[in-house]
Amino acid sequence: MNIKIKKYNNNFIYNIIKKDFKKNKYLLLRTRFPPEPNGYLHIGHAKSICLNFELANLYNGHCNLRFDDTNPLKENIKYINAIKNDIKWLGYKWNKKIHYSSEYFPKLYIYAKELIKKGLAYVDELTKEEIREYRGTLTQTGKDSPYRNRSIEENLTLFKKMKNGYFKEGEVCLRAKIDMKSTYIIMRDPVLYRIIFQEHHQTKNKWCIYPMYDFAHCISDAIEGITHSFCTLEFQDNKRLYNWILENISIKNRPKQYEFSRLNLKYSVLSKRKISILIEKKIINNWDDPRIQTISGLRRKGYTPSSIKNFCEKIGVTKQNNLIEFSMLEYCIRKELNEKSIRTMAVLDPIKLYLYNIDNNYEETFIVPNHPKKPELGTHKIIFTNTIYIDREDFKEKYEKKYKRLKIGEEVRLRYSYIIKAEKIEKDLSGKIIQIICYCNLNTLGKKPINKKNPAVIHWISVKNSFPSEFRLYEKLFNIDNPDQEKNFLSFLNPNSIIIKNGFIEKNINKTIENQNYKKLSFQFERIGYFCIDSVESKKNKLIFNRTVSLKDTWNIKK
Template sequence: MNTTINEYNNNFISHIIDHDLKKQKKMFFHTRFPPEPNGYLHIGHAKSICLNFELAKIYQGKCNLRFDDTNPIKENIKYINAIKYDITWLGYQKYQNIHYASEYFEIFYQYAKKLIKKGLAYVDELTKEEIHKYRGTLKKPGINSPYRNRSIEENITLFKKMKNGEFAEGKASLRAKINMNSACIIMRDPVLYRIIFCQHHQTKKKWCIYPMYDFAHCISDAIEKITHSLCTLEFQDNKNLYNWILKNINTPHRPKQYEFSRLNLEYSILSKRKLKILVEKKIVSGWDDPRMPTLSGMRRRGYTPSSIKEFCKNIGITKQNNLIELSMLEYSIRNELNKTAIRTMAILDPIKIYLYNLNENHEEVLIIPKHPYNDKLGTQKIFFTKILYIERNDFQEKYNNQYKKLKIGCEIRLRYAYIIKAEKIKKDKNENIIYIICSCNLKTLGKKPIDKKNPSVIHWISVKYSFPAQFRLYEPLFNIKSLDKKEDFLLNLNSQSLVTKKGFIEKNIAKKIHKKIIQNNIKLFFQFERIGYFCTDIDTLQRNYLIFNRTVSLRDTWNEKNKKIINN
């Protein structure tokens, strides 16, 4: 992606960096992206990833990928591998300097002891619930813990006992001694260390005490000589503790924290905790379900690295929280696929038409473009025969004057082929239409009708040269715009977020698709004419038919009143 002057290089953060670099001529710009490995990355993380790595690129600096692995209960090596893959997939592997907070556990421990020796930290034996109760509220000051005034010597001894596993889990913690009357609640003697008896994916069973995020994060930044620690606005109050810790442990390097607005996206949950609930309750098929806003889910749905990066660039970097329209994300991929996706025809809900004036063996090869505006993509063959599939909703037995598709007594053109006229229909005993009998005007291939208006155009596939396919149509997982603060978000699930159709595509195209998927394990993109943009799904390898995920429709409008997508 070519970074433009109007985006990553022209926002309040880049202005801060410019000022700092001008003030300190020898400063080497260094930032980091510090995910906790307790879930998969989502589109909200992509905003931060792009910001940090693009700034590192612009200022010829570095961006560390640092895993905030300080809570082994929630973390897993599979999440670490997934995060590495996502960042590489986005195209930032060149700039990665991979670190783990767990690399610095011994350093954290020594700095914690330093605070104790300064009289700025103490071992507390209040329970988690009691600590929360003693902390007070925005209107009510906190209450000092009865253990707050222990001597330095006693605190050193007790902290060593914590480290040696002599306390039961939850029976003791190390807290900073700051101010229980502070207007900033986070400064009311925050917990710095807690006891967790759980094997760590990196350090195994070496430690049973683990630092809290606020303690580990700022020290990690200092150790790695981060110059600009960029985070979202919910960490704005944490900056007070960030600076307090660095000041009182007296690190040789002092990074600075700057906050920007997080990404909030319509009809989406951007919380790993809540996304995990969707997975565990099997509301979705997994973290890579194409309805999920995870990078793995979006990748499976058909979003590309360039489309995600373009989206992140277009939404900008500000300090103002706002709700980003889903249409902006869809535009980023639709705009790209409109230029690159091969055009072909697919039938999702088939009904047969018989062209009665053609003989039984009638067969034509039609050469059509793979893309109407890109000759470099070449051409492809399709077959025209007596019996065809069309979309069921492209014919109506009962219609009004506004209906412009196939109806009895009226003409319509088959895409790239002839004009046909519906003559009559064949029904079963339940009055369901089995097929439509049509005539075919063989003089109209590539020609406009004489003295008549151009008829509407519908797509089709030869029954003889069709291949079975499953089409997965995705809509928003939720039916309300803003879910950020809703704990009861499961009450707002969209029951029509996945609709599966069984239909057909061209057999010769299907063979080429299947061969490429098996040989190269690659994703292929198509615009199925008049339907939308689709990509192949990995599940195809386990089936005897092709599976396609709809990445995005040709044009979508989310109808708030009817809670459904209207396809135009």
């Protein structure tokens, strides 16, 4: 589904670009989306993807996809493939070929040598811990490394030795020579190159020195002719280094960098490092677990590209950090699924109900709509017999005045069918109810009760028309608003983030699933919620349904 995102015509970045076009009417807008291939994309990346691609489309420019792959210790080809798949799924096309920072390694090496020749970079022998100590703090200025004033010739020789594998990992590094007394820590002689003996997914073993992200990122932007480089607010100070590097090397292009607020979503962690911890500790299954807000996790949960785009449109692009309500994300998918989902019945926690006044061989067929307001979505058949399943929570043995569903001596209507009255129950030896005995009034099909209020309506499935299925009900993974800000974030896990039920769907719906591309089907199980078929573990003989979202926003956090 293609949607026109109006919000990108009305934000501070759009206004900046608009002014730039007034100054230069021949400007060709070039943006880029530069993920590090060290994890899967999440909903925050979706915001950046929409911003960069939509602005490029708006101005008939183009958006590059570039993998900033400067750390082979954390990167993997599986992440590259997942990222490409997510961008395509969202409906965007990058400009021509995919770019990698690693394809610029030869040029980056030359630019590093240029800084050395200008006396603006040096090879340092301090350890990582010593560099951190020498750098100082926010309240204490840094101090110069004892190796800071080496000669240009010595630095060039040592840097070449670094490239040729002469030193061990961590033994030396290349640092920019800027200002150890700067009020900005990022400008206190940042590291530009370090040694890593690890095969790279693109360059294999050609290099053993790798540029730091800040060094490679700005030069890659300039090489590709990016006109507007967008990043989130936590990189605001890094812009000083971004501009310093470009101003001190002989490169023609000067991209402009602008910062916008990152997406912070309630009850969620979006840090790739923290998601990795959740996977390592087996709290979640993988990067596509429906309980986390990765794009693949949301897709597996039943979210659509248009619902994610609509969400990004609603939250907008600003410079103000804020914490977005999770209900806004759920609203976007609920609104869409309400329009297109097939209505059907499912019983998640079944209890058997026997209609004693109906013959065992009796069978009646009802034709019911797939959507009450969209006849174009068609109809399906349901079967009515004397033995059916209802959800266990739709019956109460003990009398409760406020309970309006099935109880002894009270009536309810079976959805699309007759009014029934519970008369007695049967239990097993442990005292668990195994069957409810009911009377069925066969004169009530499509009729209101005489001199009575309309009874409550419950859903059901005939035992004869049932197909066993697994249902996974997902809730928030954390019990606090902002777990991403907590050091001990694992202490705030919701123990009921997934509840698994084994119940039934209608057999006719199973046939529909077999005959169509089930990955694109969505269902509203009446009175329960919106569901999709799990695309990873579900099989023909064992259907697994993931709840995308409840019918209403009813999930309350217990403080």
